[in-house]
Structure formats: C-alpha cells, structure tokens
Amino acid sequence: MVEGLVRRLLKGDAEAEKCLASYSVCIMPMANKDGVERGGTRFNLGGWDLNRKWDKPADPRFAPENAALERWLDGEIKAGRRPTLALDFHNDGSGLLHLSRPEGPEGEKHLARMRTFEKCLREHTWFVEGSTKPSFHNPGSLGEGFFTRFGIDAAILEFNCNDIAGLKEPALGKHWVTFGEELTKAFEAYFAAQ
Numbered sequence: 001m002v003e004g005l006v007r008r009l010l011k012g013d014a015e016a017e018k019c020l021a022s023y024s025v026c027i028m029p030m031a032n033k034d035g036v037e038r039g040g041t042r043f044n045l046g047g048w049d050l051n052r053k054w055d056k057p058a059d060p061r062f063a064p065e066n067a068a069l070e071r072w073l074d075g076e077i078k079a080g081r082r083p084t085l086a087l088d089f090h091n092d093g094s095g096l097l098h099l100s101r102p103e104g105p106e107g108e109k110h111l112a113r114m115r116t117f118e119k120c121l122r123e124h125t126w127f128v129e130g131s132t133k134p135s136f137h138n139p140g141s142l143g144e145g146f147f148t149r150f151g152i153d154a155a156i157l158e159f160n161c162n163d164i165a166g167l168k169e170p171a172l173g174k175h176w177v178t179f180g181e182e183l184t185k186a187f188e189a190y191f192a193a194q
C-alpha cells in the first residue's frame with residue numbers, strides 16, 4: 001500500500017502535482033519493528049499491544065515505539081505542523097474502518113469529518129467494507145487517543161487479509177499497491193472538503 005502511495009505521489013504528472021500541492025504525507029512503515037522481526041505481529045518485545053493505552057502517555061520501558069512516536073508528535077505540534085489526519089493501517093479479517101466516538105461536541109465534529117473521509121475512500125478506492133458500528137468507543141485505541149490527546153483526527157483502517165470485497169478478489173499484494181495509488185486521490189478529495 002505504501003509502495004503504491006509513494007510511487008503515485010512521485011509520478012510527476014499533473015495529478016501528482018495537484019496532490020502534493022494540497023498535502024504532505026509522513027509514513028512510519030511499521031509500528032512494531034522488533035516484534036515483527038522476531039515473528040510476532042500484535043505485541044512488541046515488551047509484551048505490549050501498541051494499539052492500546054493511547055489515552056495516556058506511553059511508558060518508555062514497555063512501549064518505547066509509542067513513546068518515540070509521541071515525542072515526534074509533540075515536536076511537530078510545537079513546530080506548528082500538527083498533522084491533520086493520522087491513519088493506522090493493519091490487517092484482520094474484516095477490512096473495516098474503525099471510527100471511534102470521543103464524547104462531547106468536538107467528538108461529534110470529529111466523527112463527521114471521519115464520515116467524510118469514509119465517503120472519499122468509497123468514491124476513490126475499491127474500499128466498500130464500511131465502518132464499525134455506532135456504539136464503537138475505545139479511548140485506548142490510536143484513533144481516539146490521537147484525537148483526545150493530540151487534537152489529530154485519526155482512524156484505523158483494517159486490511160482484510162483474506163478477501164477484497166470491492167474487487168471480489170483474494171488479498172493479493174498488487175491490489176494493495178492499487179489501493180495506495182487510489183488513496184492519494186481519496187486524500188486530495190478529503191482535504192478539499194475540509
């Protein structure tokens with residue numbers, strides 16, 4: 001997906017120029033570097049699930065990856081570069097966009113923006129799976145923690161590891177590349193709508 005996204009943005013054509021004039025992208029290719037290196041997926045070497053407990057500052061003893069990411073976010077915000085949108089992509093067997101529901105009026109506005117993002121995904125990529133049910137509320141997930149602690153709209157997009165519903169195809173690498181390419185257009189449409 002990242003390969004498709006980066007190559008599309010660097011293609012040098014008019015569409016790429018239009019995207020790059022509208023937004024910039026920061027990419028962390030993998031959150032759980034050491035855990036994955038050792039053959040794991042969900043938990044880091046400290047036994048920590050890096051997509052939990054985002055409602056509080058990360059303990060650098062158990063989640064040094066998250067502590068480093070928080071330091072970077074603090075630095076970006078201090079430098080006047082608060083990210084507008086943060087997405088955590090990882091896979092499961094559902095393919096859903098997880099939209100958390102922070103409480104209060106700001107939470108409502110956040111959810112409305114995320115609904116717009118979902119619409120842009122549907123219009124510009126092969127995404128059809130939809131989002132989590134309206135009762136979903138997980139203060140410790142990255143989606144909600146980024147919003148409540150850093151003022152950044154955020155969501156988790158699961159990649160269905162078995163099946164791509166919008167293409168009626170198995171989850172092949174080439175389709176994720178295409179998704180990354182199309183995501184550049186979904187971003188452009190989303191930022192134009194803000």
Ligand SMILES: [Zn+2]
Nearest residue numbers: 090091092158
């Ligand atoms: Zn997940």
